[in-house]
Amino acid sequence: MKFEKSNPILYSTDIKKSLQYYIEVLGFENSWxxxxxxxxxxxxxxxxxxxxxLHGQGHPGTWIAIIVDDVDAYYNTIKEKGARILSxxxxxxxxxxxxxxxxxxxxxxxxxxxxxxx
Numbered sequence: 240m241k242f243e244k245s246n247p248i249l250y251s252t253d254i255k256k257s258l259q260y261y262i263e264v265l266g267f268e269n270s271w272x273x274x275x276x277x278x279x280x281x282x283x284x285x286x287x288x289x290x291x292x293l294h295g296q297g298h299p300g301t302w303i304a305i306i307v308d309d310v311d312a313y314y315n316t317i318k319e320k321g322a323r324i325l326s327x328x329x330x331x332x333x334x335x336x337x338x339x340x341x342x343x344x345x346x347x348x349x350x351x352x353x354x355x356x357x
Contacts, residue, residue, distance in 0.1 A: 248290040250297035254280045257291045264320045299345045310352040
């Protein structure tokens with residue numbers, strides 16, 4: 240048996256607003272929307288995919304870790320677009336350089352890159 244993928248499902252109070260933030264500010268691509276009105280949707284970028292749901296799945300304030308190849312470049316890009324930066328990139332003792340970003344529903348994205356620490 241082989242595991243293929245994991246997709247977090249985040250609670251959203253407004254799917255369209257969540258999709259807009261992740262696409263326009265965080266640089267993801269619109270993957271899909273479901274329902275009329277939209278009550279489920281998803282975004283994707285480089286193999287990372289996140290779903291959003293209005294009903295019965297997830298809770299506000301969930302944390303997700305995303306690994307990128309250059310956290311400082313990503314920080315500069317999303318900061319200019321108005322991302323809700325909770326903390327800028329900084330080196331951590333666990334061999335990661337990380338920043339924290341909040342989305343419109345209070346979910347926290349722990350975005351980082353692997354580094355070598357002394």
